[in-house]
Amino acid sequence: MDNGRVKNIVIVGGGTAGWMSAAALSKLMPKGQGNVTLVESEEIGTVGVGEATIPQIATFNERLGINEDDFIRETQATFKLGIEFVDWAKKGDRYFHPFGTHGFDLEGIEFHHYWNKLREQGDNRNIEDYSINAAAAYNDKFIRPQSEHGPIINKLGYAFHFDAILYAKFLRKFSEGNGARRIEGKVEKVNLRNDNGFIESITLADGQVLEADLFIDCTGFRGLLIEEALQTGYIDWSEYLPVDSAVAIPCEKIGEPIPYTRSTAREAGWQWRIPLQHRTGNGYVYCSQYQSKEEAEKTLLSNLDGKPLASPKHLRFKTGRRKKFWSKNCVAIGLSAGFMEPLESTSIHLIQSGISKLIALFPDKSMNPVERDEYNRLLEVGYAHIRDFLILHYTLTERDDSAFWNYVRTMSIPDSLKRKMALIESRGRFFKYDDELFNVTSWMAVAIGQGYTPKGYNPMVDSLSEENITQSLRNIRAAIDKAVEAMPTQQAFIDRFCKAQDVYTAAGENI
Amino acid sequence: MNQLRRIIIIGDSIEAWLPAAYLRARLPSDDYQITLIETAENSIANNGDILARPTSKNLHHTIETAEHELGSKAKARPALCAAITNDKGATINLPFGNYGVDREGTEFQHLWKFSGSEKPLSEFNLALVMHKASLFIPEAPKGAPAYDYGYILDEQGYKNILKSKANAKHIMADTLSVKHGVHGIDEIICNDISHCADLYIDARNIDYETAWQNNHLKIIGGFDAFDHQSGMRLHRIQMAMERLFKLWPDREFAAIEIAEYNRLEAAQSVHMKDMNLLLQQNVQGCSDALTRKIKLFESRGRIAIEDFEIYSKAEWIAALSAMGIVAQNYDRLAHRIDAIALAQWVEQLHAAIANVVKQLSDRKTRKH
Ligand SMILES: Cc1cc2nc3c(=O)[nH]c(=O)nc-3n(C[C@H](O)[C@H](O)[C@H](O)COP(=O)(O)OP(=O)(O)OC[C@H]3O[C@@H](n4cnc5c(N)ncnc54)[C@H](O)[C@@H]3O)c2cc1C
Numbered sequence: 001m002d003n004g005r006v007k008n009i010v011i012v013g014g015g016t017a018g019w020m021s022a023a024a025l026s027k028l029m030p031k032g033q034g035n036v037t038l039v040e041s042e043e044i045g046t047v048g049v050g051e052a053t054i055p056q057i058a059t060f061n062e063r064l065g066i067n068e069d070d071f072i073r074e075t076q077a078t079f080k081l082g083i084e085f086v087d088w089a090k091k092g093d094r095y096f097h098p099f100g101t102h103g104f105d106l107e108g109i110e111f112h113h114y115w116n117k118l119r120e121q122g123d124n125r126n127i128e129d130y131s132i133n134a135a136a137a138y139n140d141k142f143i144r145p146q147s148e149h150g151p152i153i154n155k156l157g158y159a160f161h162f163d164a165i166l167y168a169k170f171l172r173k174f175s176e177g178n179g180a181r182r183i184e185g186k187v188e189k190v191n192l193r194n195d196n197g198f199i200e201s202i203t204l205a206d207g208q209v210l211e212a213d214l215f216i217d218c219t220g221f222r223g224l225l226i227e228e229a230l231q232t233g234y235i236d237w238s239e240y241l242p243v244d245s246a247v248a249i250p251c252e253k254i255g256e257p258i259p260y261t262r263s264t265a266r267e268a269g270w271q272w273r274i275p276l277q278h279r280t281g282n283g284y285v286y287c288s289q290y291q292s293k294e295e296a297e298k299t300l301l302s303n304l305d306g307k308p309l310a311s312p313k314h315l316r317f318k319t320g321r322r323k324k325f326w327s328k329n330c331v332a333i334g335l336s337a338g339f340m341e342p343l344e345s346t347s348i349h350l351i352q353s354g355i356s357k358l359i360a361l362f363p364d365k366s367m368n369p370v371e372r373d374e375y376n377r378l379l380e381v382g383y384a385h386i387r388d389f390l391i392l393h394y395t396l397t398e399r400d401d402s403a404f405w406n407y408v409r410t411m412s413i414p415d416s417l418k419r420k421m422a423l424i425e426s427r428g429r430f431f432k433y434d435d436e437l438f439n440v441t442s443w444m445a446v447a448i449g450q451g452y453t454p455k456g457y458n459p460m461v462d463s464l465s466e467e468n469i470t471q472s473l474r475n476i477r478a479a480i481d482k483a484v485e486a487m488p489t490q491q492a493f494i495d496r497f498c499k500a501q502d503v504y505t506a507a508g509e510n511i
Numbered sequence: 512m513n514q515l516r517r518i519i520i521i522g523d524s525i526e527a528w529l530p531a532a533y534l535r536a537r538l539p540s541d542d543y544q545i546t547l548i549e550t551a552e553n554s555i556a557n558n559g560d561i562l563a564r565p566t567s568k569n570l571h572h573t574i575e576t577a578e579h580e581l582g583s584k585a586k587a588r589p590a591l592c593a594a595i596t597n598d599k600g601a602t603i604n605l606p607f608g609n610y611g612v613d614r615e616g617t618e619f620q621h622l623w624k625f626s627g628s629e630k631p632l633s634e635f636n637l638a639l640v641m642h643k644a645s646l647f648i649p650e651a652p653k654g655a656p657a658y659d660y661g662y663i664l665d666e667q668g669y670k671n672i673l674k675s676k677a678n679a680k681h682i683m684a685d686t687l688s689v690k691h692g693v694h695g696i697d698e699i700i701c702n703d704i705s706h707c708a709d710l711y712i713d714a715r716n717i718d719y720e721t722a723w724q725n726n727h728l729k730i731i732g733g734f735d736a737f738d739h740q741s742g743m744r745l746h747r748i749q750m751a752m753e754r755l756f757k758l759w760p761d762r763e764f765a766a767i768e769i770a771e772y773n774r775l776e777a778a779q780s781v782h783m784k785d786m787n788l789l790l791q792q793n794v795q796g797c798s799d800a801l802t803r804k805i806k807l808f809e810s811r812g813r814i815a816i817e818d819f820e821i822y823s824k825a826e827w828i829a830a831l832s833a834m835g836i837v838a839q840n841y842d843r844l845a846h847r848i849d850a851i852a853l854a855q856w857v858e859q860l861h862a863a864i865a866n867v868v869k870q871l872s873d874r875k876t877r878k879h
Pocket residue numbers: 012013014015016017018039040041042044045046047048049050051052053164185186187188218219220221224246248283285315317333334335336342345346347348349351
């Protein structure tokens with residue numbers, strides 16, 4: 001009965017995707033049955049960026065039994081309560097996309113309808129005023145929600161910022177501890193079977209040949225197996241998401257880290273700022289059609305708030321996804337599967353999602369097309385939902401101060417997004433699909449934050465008197481203020497539970 | 512003000528009274544006028560029993576109807592599954608509870624298959640086992656397969672409950688004629704008197720392609736015996752009301768919102784239709800979603816879950832198994848658990864279920 005069992009899995013690539021896959025498979029595969037081998041090449045290296053996450057990563061850690069505080073300590077991580085978007089709607093503007101929720105639903109109706117009713121009546125409070133995440137973020141506060149904290153703090157959603165290189169190291173230790181084998185080497189050749197085109201083996205530069213039943217391609221943008229060998233094809237989304245380049249640089253941290261990512265719109269794209277315990281990560285994601293590499297680097301360097309700690313690293317990519325994520329006996333996970341730009345920190349989540357779906361649909365050697373097709377279908381849907389949410393940020397801009405913003409403001413958008421936007425615009429209606437990542441809070445935060453406030457609200461809101469609504473909303477604000485006041489600062493929380501070791505430069509300076 | 516204030520509901524029995532009760536609970540009574548025109552035309556009332564699925568608990572919470580009220584006025588009896596008899600006379604029970612207990616992220620049906628247990632999978636579904644033995648406790652004992660329960664209700668009694676909650680203006684229609692115009696329904700002539708509203712909720716069983724057009728919302732077309740047995744009779748109205756409430760319109764009836772309602776309704780109808788085809792054991796012409804479900808189950812006992820599902824995984828397993836579809840294999844990750852230990856655990860679980868049943872039967876016998 002077990003003849004067709006997948007016994008050997010080879011993962012090619014040792015970036016975040018490779019080591020997350022190795023960690024999950026080595027932990028979750030039946031012991032002694034699935035041999036997990038990971039091949040990586042130090043010579044090629046990893047992209048080394050990708051430092052902000054979304055709350056779903058907690059599920060990954062939990063499933064693997066990773067202790068959160070250990071993980072934070074070992075990756076110099078900080079907490080992330082959301083993203084602040086600066087200059088996106090127009091210059092001088094800012095808004096916050098929080099994890100967690102805005103306020104509370106009342107009488108079974110989503111909170112934003114009540115907020116919108118009061119706004120129509122002249123109350124100019126921001127929807128952020130009802131987010132515990134935004135309030136905690138702007139006060140540099142953090143606490144890990146626990147059941148005894150009560151309903152307000154329990155609405156706090158959080159993720160992490162971490163050092164991508166340290167994260168890979170941490171997962172390597174974890175995976176090797178669970179029996180995964182690591183081989184240092186460069187894959188020079190991918191050998192296909194004549195009969196069915198499956199990958200039979202890979203040949204390393206030193207002549208070593210590695211055979212496997214299942215190959216996981218985590219080789220980054222190039223997709224060494226899924227594309228170069230299996231020629232699966234790529235769906236290009238650059239007409240909707242035109243950024244295609246990035247320049248990244250870490251800098252010294254100034255003061256205590258803030259518990260959120262900042263994304264600042266610049267002339268031909270946007271700049272990220274990710275605070276870690278030992279340094280700050282920075283990068284500028286831009287469209288090369290509108291700005292040169294040199295200009296982009298200059299823009300980034302002139303907008304750092306600390307001394308650079310390395311030389312700038314330049315990257316090129318094409319937004320989109322692989323036509324098939326799983327082809328023959330090869331599954332692409334990570335950048336080899338696709339990349340939609342890092343605006344909402346979704347790539348690591350897509351790695352996690354790919355791994356958990358692979359585990360849920362784990363094949364045998366025959367690679368039954370039924371399971372493969374289901375995997376591809378589920379991921380296609382997941383990618384499309386995220387793509388639409390990312391486009392929303394661009395299409396809603398009012399900026400007309402550069403060719404880039406003029407393009408994104410006026411570009412055509414997918415019909416699926418048009419429909420969603422029309423529903424939001426009329427009365428703030430939102431229906432979440434089962435496999436959709438971002439919920440009503442996210443969509444409303446970005447739409448309202450960029451000035452696309454629903455024109456109306458659910459008329460059912462009128463069931464509560466205005467006085468009643470005003471009082472309820474006042475109570476929510478007061479409860480949030482009180483809760484945030486009682487929270488420790490993020491730094492105090494880290495110092496107490498998960499402080500990483502100080503890092504020193506070669507010159508002995510504490511960074 | 513463009514607010515929608517006057518609502519007319521046309522129909523019979525619970526199909527008409529449930530929307531009335533729901534809207535009365537949700538809408539401030541001073542501002543909204545709800546009129547119910549009761550007509551036996553295209554009625555599906557049969558004054559027997561109706562099945563309320565476990566999800567009806569939300570509904571009853573909304574309309575403030577406690578379990579004891581359902582018991583005293585509608586002779587509520589607990590239901591642990593939907594028992595469906597198909598055209599071939601076979602009865603298929605769709606359970607409101609899980610098959611076995613999942614372990615380490617692996618669903619029980621895989622563990623069961625890997626364990627090689629000779630006991631049928633259905634014997635690991637406590638809801639099904641208790642249903643068969645006519646036993647009931649509201650909650651599964653710790654460690655036993657979880658379940659929820661719905662109710663079998665006396666239709667007439669239930670209708671009376673809804674009527675009392677609805678507090679609507681009520682007209683018995685001896686004659687009824689619906690006048691349609693460019694904006695949907697223009698007026699309803701009932702007993703020679705004209706009645707107008709901002710929104711017409713049509714609860715008559717009339718086939719339709721589009722549920723909602725302008726001011727005319729149809730909520731129950733294409734009803735058949737399966738809908739009755741599977742609990743969809745009530746569930747469909749509940750879903751229609753929840754959708755309507757989320758998309759509550761004004762008199763402009765924004766096309767985009769109506770289209771969204773219709774899109775959601777159509778998505779759910781596909782699942783309902785698929786389940787019906789499956790239970791009828793005739794899946795020709797079924798949706799891609801059902802084809803996927805069948806293939807995936809056949810291959811390795813997995814259930815594909817799609818957007819806006821209505822039925823649970825356990826119900827799909829029951830229906831697919833009844834159709835004679837056998838999973839060829841199981842999820843390899845079941846191997847994470849040592850085979851001998853697993854086989855013992857599966858047998859223990861079976862014994863624990865049998866024990867629950869025995870204790871309950873003994874208690875029942877003693878009572879008698
Ligand atoms: C500018 C930018 C910013 C980003 N920010 C975020 C963010 O904030 N949040 C987020 O979730 N994601 C972010 N991402 C995405 C994130 O960086 C990636 O999803 C993540 O790092 C995974 O990368 P990877 O492991 O797929 O690829 P890589 O890191 O490129 O790893 C590829 C691996 O394959 C190996 N390899 C390649 N060829 C061979 C060969 N021939 N032989 C042997 N080994 C080989 C390499 O040595 C390397 O180990 C960002 C990406 C970019 C470009």
